[in-house]
Amino acid sequence: MKLPPFNSPIFRQLIEFKSNTYTYILGCHKTGKAAIIDPVVDTASRDVQILRDLNLDLVYGLNTHVHADHVTGTNELRNAFPSMKSVLCSKSGGEADKYVSNGDVIEVGGLKLEVRETPGHTNGCVSYVEHHLKSIFTGDALLIRACGRTDFQQGNPSTLFDSVHKQIFSLPEDYVIYVGHNYDGILQTTVWEEKNLNPRLTKSKEEFVKFMKNMKLPYPKQIDAAVPANMKDGKGGKN
Amino acid sequence: MKLPPFNSPIFRQLIEFKSNTYTYILGCHKTGKAAIIDPVVDTASRDVQILRDLNLDLVYGLNTHVHADHVTGTNELRNAFPSMKSVLCSKSGGEADKYVSNGDVIEVGGLKLEVRETPGHTNGCVSYVEHHLKSIFTGDALLIRACGRTDFQQGNPSTLFDSVHKQIFSLPEDYVIYVGHNYDGILQTTVWEEKNLNPRLTKSKEEFVKFMKNMKLPYPKQIDAAVPANMKDGKGGKN
Numbered sequence: 001m002k003l004p005p006f007n008s009p010i011f012r013q014l015i016e017f018k019s020n021t022y023t024y025i026l027g028c029h030k031t032g033k034a035a036i037i038d039p040v041v042d043t044a045s046r047d048v049q050i051l052r053d054l055n056l057d058l059v060y061g062l063n064t065h066v067h068a069d070h071v072t073g074t075n076e077l078r079n080a081f082p083s084m085k086s087v088l089c090s091k092s093g094g095e096a097d098k099y100v101s102n103g104d105v106i107e108v109g110g111l112k113l114e115v116r117e118t119p120g121h122t123n124g125c126v127s128y129v130e131h132h133l134k135s136i137f138t139g140d141a142l143l144i145r146a147c148g149r150t151d152f153q154q155g156n157p158s159t160l161f162d163s164v165h166k167q168i169f170s171l172p173e174d175y176v177i178y179v180g181h182n183y184d185g186i187l188q189t190t191v192w193e194e195k196n197l198n199p200r201l202t203k204s205k206e207e208f209v210k211f212m213k214n215m216k217l218p219y220p221k222q223i224d225a226a227v228p229a230n231m232k233d234g235k236g237g238k239n
Numbered sequence: 240m241k242l243p244p245f246n247s248p249i250f251r252q253l254i255e256f257k258s259n260t261y262t263y264i265l266g267c268h269k270t271g272k273a274a275i276i277d278p279v280v281d282t283a284s285r286d287v288q289i290l291r292d293l294n295l296d297l298v299y300g301l302n303t304h305v306h307a308d309h310v311t312g313t314n315e316l317r318n319a320f321p322s323m324k325s326v327l328c329s330k331s332g333g334e335a336d337k338y339v340s341n342g343d344v345i346e347v348g349g350l351k352l353e354v355r356e357t358p359g360h361t362n363g364c365v366s367y368v369e370h371h372l373k374s375i376f377t378g379d380a381l382l383i384r385a386c387g388r389t390d391f392q393q394g395n396p397s398t399l400f401d402s403v404h405k406q407i408f409s410l411p412e413d414y415v416i417y418v419g420h421n422y423d424g425i426l427q428t429t430v431w432e433e434k435n436l437n438p439r440l441t442k443s444k445e446e447f448v449k450f451m452k453n454m455k456l457p458y459p460k461q462i463d464a465a466v467p468a469n470m471k472d473g474k475g476g477k478n
Contacts, residue, residue: 004431006413015254015424046423053436174245184285185254187426192243197292 003032003055009111009133010054013178013187014047016040019070019222020181023047024137026130027056028109035060035108037128037137038180039073041234047073048080060106062087062113064139064180065125066094066230068153068223075234086233089117092124094231100126116167120160121148127167134172136191139180142168144189145198148180150212152223157212161205169195242271242294248350248372249293252417252426253286255279258309258461259420262286263376265369266295267348274299274347276367276376277419278312280473286312287319299345301326301352303378303419304364305333305469307392307462314473325472328356331363333470339365355406359399360387366406373411375430378419381407383428384437387419389451391462396451400444408434 004010010027019040025047027034034056039047051058058081061074066088074086074096087106088096100106102117106128113128118141125148127138140148142164150157168177173192194201200208229236243249249266258279264286266273273295278286290297297320300313305327313325313335326345327335339345341356345367352367357380364387366377379387381403389396407416412431433440439447468475 004412004429006429006431008413013252013426015426017256017424043424046425050425053432173243174247185256185282186285186289187252187254190243190245192245193292 003029010034010056011133012050014043014050016043016070018042020183021070022178022180022182022187023073024178025050025056026108026111026113026133027054028111031109032057033059033109035062035106035111035113036073036077037062038064038067038139039077041071041073041076044073044076044080048077051081057081058084059108060085060087060098062106062128063094063096063230064127064137064141065089065122066092066153066227068220068227068230069181070222071226071229072234088233089115089124089126091117091119092122094124095233095235097233118142118163118167119154120150120156120158120163121153123154125163129171129175133176134174135176135178136168136171137178138168142177142194142198142201143179144177144182144184144186145194147198147200149215149217151215151217152220153227157209158205160212161201161208164201169201242268249273249295250372251289253282253289255282255309257281259422260309261417261419261421261426262312263417264289264295265347265350265352265372266293267350270348271296272298272348274301274345274350274352275312275316276301277303277306277378278316280310280312280315283312283315283319287316290320296320297323298347299324299326299337301345301367302335302469303366303376303380304328304361305331305392305466307459307466308420309461310465310468311473327472328354328363328365330356330358331361333363334472334474336472357381357402357406358393359389359395359397359402360392362393364402368410368414372415373413374415374417375407375410376417377407381416381433381437381440382418383416383421383423383425384433386437386439388454388456390454390456391459392466396448397444399451400440400447403440408440
């Protein structure tokens with residue numbers, strides 16, 4: 001398999017417009033191994049095509065958590081790349097090929113994805129840090145000037161506050177944060193910005209908990225179909 | 240003005256969802272000077288907020304061409320950053336604070352944006368190359384596995400073919416291409432991919448011209464309002 005003549009890791013950010021989910025492809029330019037973070041079933045064929053165009057071999061399909069707003073693409077992607085292993089936190093309760101816990105490192109050729117457990121939006125939320133790329137992928141734990149909601153799926157604002165402060169804000173301030181969703185078309189942020197400007201997470205823990213408990217958000221549209229499918233790694237969830 | 244503690248250039252890609260336009264902020268982390276490429280009036284206040292959050296001083300608002308699918312945000316941005324200069328190609332016929340031609344270099348602190356004229360979608364289309372970032376911003380000249388249409392605003396497929404081959408495909412193959420639009424949620428490509436996989440531009444020039452002339456695309460929805468406003472640098476175009 002002939003790899004493109006690139007001298008640095010391959011990085012792709014992608015969008016699924018229906019749920020405004022951001023999906024990430026990370027590829028090792030030396031070995032051609034790749035991982036995908038938070039793929040969506042609706043855009044799985046697009047993602048397969050990009051991986052094939054770049055001659056990448058997808059070895060891991062990582063879900064940051066059991067999603068409530070879309071069905072994961074990991075099952076569809078495994079049909080195209082049969083040796084791909086889906087990955088989920090051991091505390092999620094969901095089905096996956098491989099389970100991870102805090103401190104584990106997922107190797108993708110020369111890339112290393114460090115697992116940081118960031119519960120609070122759900123019990124099984126994890127973020128992935130790639131230190132060569134100076135980047136963290138936070139799923140719904142931390143959003144741009146916001147955070148994931150804490151009113152369903154074992155949500156707990158006190159736990160989320162600790163996760164963000166201990167596991168994300170402890171990174172160097174110029175690390176780029178790639179989130180799971182943004183509805184304003186903002187694609188990335190940094191540790192510095194969220195530490196200094198996040199209107200929720202610059203509050204005290206007590207104020208944050210109170211704020212999150214008073215949000216009164218609408219019931220998520222896709223949760224009743226998405227969560228059962230995602231508990232089974234997206235099986236049976238194809239639209 | 241206190242800059243964030245970053246050790247590398249600031250780069251932000253943003254989306255305006257109505258016209259699926261991609262906007263780019265490039266900032267010098269040493270001087271705090273910034274440029275924005277292809278801002279949209281509908282998202283100008285979001286873009287101002289991001290620039291202010293990062294303590295960046297916007298010195299240039301670059302339009303790759305006189306847009307037909309949205310009104311540029313340069314006029315709105317100049318209201319927030321009065322010393323900002325809007326930039327357009329001298330061959331565009333449109334109004335701007337500064338005109339550029341092939342080979343010019345726009346300096347934004349330590350960043351250098353090299354102007355490459357890439358006509359064919361319009362007469363005044365330019366792309367900007369930033370060699371430190373190994374990136375080119377092509378507006379509508381080259382799109383992902385596609386290209387800008389050539390059936391209005393002085394469009395010429397033969398000219399576009401030459402622009403892409405001479406000015407874009409001549410770059411190193413691992414340069415990242417950031418385009419003006421993509422409707423599938425794909426946010427970036429590379430010179431290598433488009434040279435090898437673009438279904439239109441891997442054709443011969445004759446076949447490409449024939450293909451583009453037979454496309455029979457619908458009349459652009461916003462062109463009658465957008466082009467007159469953009470000929471005046473977006474003035475009078477606020478929604």
